[in-house]
Structures are given as structure tokens and as C-alpha cells.
Amino acid sequence: MKLSIQSHVSLKPHNTFGMEVQAAQFCRLTDLAQLPALLADSNYQRGPVLWLGGGSNLLLTRDYPGLVVKVELGGIRLLQQDGDSLLVEAAAGENWHQFVRHCLQQGWYGLENLSLIPGTVGACPVQNIGAYGVEVKDHIEQVVCADLTANAATVVLDNADCHFAYRDSIFKHAAAGRLLVTAVRFRLSRQPQLKTAYGDIQQELEHRGITQPSPLDVSNVVMAIRASKLPDPAELGNAGSFFKNPVIAQQQADALLQRFPALPHYPAGPGRVKLAAGWLIDQAGLKGYRQGDAAVHARQALVLVNHGRASGSQMWALARHVQDTVQQRYGVELEAEPLVL
Numbered sequence: 001m002k003l004s005i006q007s008h009v010s011l012k013p014h015n016t017f018g019m020e021v022q023a024a025q026f027c028r029l030t031d032l033a034q035l036p037a038l039l040a041d042s043n044y045q046r047g048p049v050l051w052l053g054g055g056s057n058l059l060l061t062r063d064y065p066g067l068v069v070k071v072e073l074g075g076i077r078l079l080q081q082d083g084d085s086l087l088v089e090a091a092a093g094e095n096w097h098q099f100v101r102h103c104l105q106q107g108w109y110g111l112e113n114l115s116l117i118p119g120t121v122g123a124c125p126v127q128n129i130g131a132y133g134v135e136v137k138d139h140i141e142q143v144v145c146a147d148l149t150a151n152a153a154t155v156v157l158d159n160a161d162c163h164f165a166y167r168d169s170i171f172k173h174a175a176a177g178r179l180l181v182t183a184v185r186f187r188l189s190r191q192p193q194l195k196t197a198y199g200d201i202q203q204e205l206e207h208r209g210i211t212q213p214s215p216l217d218v219s220n221v222v223m224a225i226r227a228s229k230l231p232d233p234a235e236l237g238n239a240g241s242f243f244k245n246p247v248i249a250q251q252q253a254d255a256l257l258q259r260f261p262a263l264p265h266y267p268a269g270p271g272r273v274k275l276a277a278g279w280l281i282d283q284a285g286l287k288g289y290r291q292g293d294a295a296v297h298a299r300q301a302l303v304l305v306n307h308g309r310a311s312g313s314q315m316w317a318l319a320r321h322v323q324d325t326v327q328q329r330y331g332v333e334l335e336a337e338p339l340v341l
């Protein structure tokens, strides 16, 4: 299909905070064959360019001065089958949650704990999405990309090339703006290997009287727990967890634990400790804190919400206030998880 670039397009339907900002130019990439024309287009060449999936990890604080390209490449296929082991490829524009459910329907297991995370397949490697004890890197075999600096030549990165870490990957650093993710290849299995020890999964299964859960049961339970804890962006604008859990030196953690013995903490590699950002914010008295329509969610302190009319810059001012308060109280720096533009 021919590429259609429009001017002055509202991004409100394309970001889960519901920010009413405009893109100077906007187009949809629905077919890889459109890429050469896109890269040659003067709007693209002038820049800046924002590659957009579902807009669920994004805070837009102003109109975007360049070209926004919404990635809508579709397609899911089974590439290989070797006994119970499967290699499944999904195109970047596929909806993440629908892809997870599609896999479950096919009997392709492994992604069930990542049910109901908003966004697209193409964005899942960018911040190495994770939930309920699973990170997507545990199941990514390869990421297929178009090199935007080499006429969109196909580049296939193996898992190790992606430098996956906690909410991080090469796509946020060296590859940002250079490699467009066009598809992701997942290593899945026909043999369920359930992870039910994390969070309330086991408890919720028991509550439902399920003693021998299937992967579909785990997905359903994860969906129910998430729906009970996290605000639905369709009702209350948000981008999920706004801050990463900070990772600090053991020595600093020991000193903090002396002052705050209840502080939840987890080992994060040699000499490093991960703290629960939500606890830090909550205990600093900020749960439910509001500046106009920009607020810290009343039930989940890690989530910032837009009660309706907050602008992106008001949302960002609130985020800065949370960061400053936590820094002053604990000496810990909170890093924003979404891309702030």
C-alpha cells in the first residue's frame, strides 16, 4: 500500500496517557515494502522521527515537531518446530496481549505471565518487558530489524546482541533511531513450564480452586490480578510503572535498611541491590498525591495517572516532584521508565 503522510495529526488516540498533542507529520507503516519510500521522503530526512507502537511507554510533553511513524506491520508464523521446542515470529505491529493469547490458543507456551501488558510486539524488546517473574528476554531468540542507516537492510540480532537488562536493551542506546524492530522471534514450547511462585498467582489459583493449572489458567489469573491492581488506560490515562526500581550499591542499601528495616529489597548481581520504587514513593507519603489532574495513583504508587486534563508538562512536573522527594528522603535516584518527549 502507498505511504500516506498527513500533517497536524492528533496523537491523543496514540498514547495511553491521553495527551492531546499533535504530530507535525504522521504516517502508518503497514508493509515493509513502504520503507524505501519512507526513508527517501523529505519529511523523514528532515527529521526528527518517532517510531511509535501503542504509545503505552511514552509521555508526550509537547507537540512533536517531526514525523511520527506508527508501526502497524502484521503477521504471526511458526518458523520451526523441533520436538516440543518452537520458534515463532511475530511482526512488530502485532498487539502484544493478543499475540500472547494467540500463542496460548495454539498451544505455544512461555509468555503467559506477560499477559495484558499493553503495546506492540515491536516494542517488547526495547525495554525488555517484564512482569510476574518473567522477562521477555527469557523467550526472545532473535530480533529482526531494518537498518535505517543502510537503506533498511535486514539485520538479525541474536538474544546476546540485544544487551538485555532490567527494563533495558540496545534499542534504548546504540541502536536507538538506527534499528527499527520489524519482527521478533520467540522460543516457546509445547510443554508448559509454569511460573506461579511470583506475586499473587498461586494464591489466586487456589482461590479459584485450580490445583493443576494450565498456561491458560495462569494467563487468566495474571489478567485478573493486573486488572484489579492497575488502572485501565482506557479509563484513566497512564503508562504503567512510571519509575524503574532503583538498583543501588550494597553499602548504601545496608545503610538504608538500618533506617527503614521494612524496605523491600532484592539481590541484583554482585554488590548490587534492587529496591521497590513503589514502597519508597508510598512511604514518602505520596500515594494519591495530586497536582491538579496529574496524580500518583491512589492504590499503586508506582503509577502516575492523568485524571483528565493534565498536560504532559504537568505530568512531568509531578514526576520531578516524586523524584526530588524520594532523593531527599532516601538519597536514591528514581529513573523514569517511559520515554519522555
Ligand SMILES: Cc1cc2nc3c(=O)[nH]c(=O)nc-3n(C[C@H](O)[C@H](O)[C@H](O)COP(=O)(O)OP(=O)(O)OC[C@H]3O[C@@H](n4cnc5c(N)ncnc54)[C@H](O)[C@@H]3O)c2cc1C
Residues within 6 Å of the ligand: 016, 050, 051, 052, 053, 054, 055, 056, 057, 058, 071, 092, 117, 118, 119, 120, 121, 122, 123, 124, 126, 127, 128, 129, 130, 131, 171, 179, 180, 181, 182, 230, 231, 232, 233, 238, 239, 240, 241, 339
Ligand atoms: C497499564 C500499563 C501497564 C504496563 N505494564 C507493564 C509491565 O507489566 N511490564 C512492562 O515491562 N511494561 C509495562 N507497561 C509499559 C508498556 O506497556 C511496555 O513498555 C510496552 O512494551 C510498550 O509498547 P508500545 O508499543 O506501546 O511502545 P511505545 O510506547 O509506542 O514505544 C516505546 C518505545 O519503543 C520504541 N519503539 C516502539 N516500536 C518500535 C519498533 N518497532 N522498533 C524500534 N523501536 C520501537 C518507541 O520509539 C519508544 O521509544 C505498561 C503500560 C501500561 C499503560
